[in-house]
Amino acid sequence: MASSSSDNIIAEIPSYITVYKDGRIDRPRQTPFVAASVEDPLNKQVSSKDIIISQNPLISARIYLPTFNNHNHLLPILVYFHGGGFFFESAFSQLYHNYFNSFVSQIHAIVVSVEYRLAPEHPLPVAYDDCWDALQWVASHSTNNIINSEPWLNNHADFNRIFIGGDSAGGNIVHNIAIRGGFEPLHGGVKILGAIYAQPYFCSSKPIGSEPVIGYEESLLYVVWDFVYPSAPGGIDNPLINPLAPEAPTLSGLGCSKILVCVASNDALRDRGVWYHEAVKESGWKGELELFEQQDEDHVYHIFHPESEHAKKLTKLMASFILE
Incomplete structure (x- = not known):
């Protein structure tokens, strides 16, 4: 049979x-993968290309450069970690390529969108290490002591203005990179200036806000974590997913100078974003902290619809955060 x-x-x-x-x-x-384009015929304001950060392990990225840049003017850098629950999506996908073509055409900044390894082929914490290594590679350009250097960073980047950002699982990665940046130095003494959390993915064994009490352990947030990190010490209360777990490092040690947390009113992760913002505020962290909530929108609305009115509103907010 x-x-x-x-x-x-x-x-x-x-x-x-x-x-x-x-x-x-x-x-x-x-979503389908699409090619980068040094000269995009549909968007002449942005160039992009794919780069290798490390061969072993294999870490790559897609880098975006605004073509309207005054070449005598150095640009801030946003090192970005895509969403997808740690197990799907890509820096090379149509979804993120379209988003960053729109984003970079509106923001005078270089974006390095990191292609980290995914679960289940590479269970967590691999993705966190890949993203940290990618950030270190970017920072190493400040020292001119790098083998596989990237000319766009050498020629156009301002290493006094390095930002990290991400959506959903990528927002979770932002938190963990910022924590690591609080106790582990970056090459050249580079500092993370700011961190952008867009609808970040956090969870814990106890539901909060509108999260369901009955059936909570069968909820998608719970199930995804078990899938991508089945051996996580502490399970759903591992500090990587629960930044308020007893063993979690103090939020007062976040290694950046300012933080922007963005949530959406119809998003299942909305309450977790607010929860995180409040916890940072109460931790004694000394930086600038901002919470933005978009009404009548769902999870990562700005990624799915980058040309929408609400997405452009969020992009303007991010531009102010990065450029001011």
């Missing part, structure tokens, strides 16, 4: 990802 397709499945988050016994992995929500 032939086995059913369900018998061949070893792990699954329905409609998001299916892992089969033969090693195949389906990611039905993954």
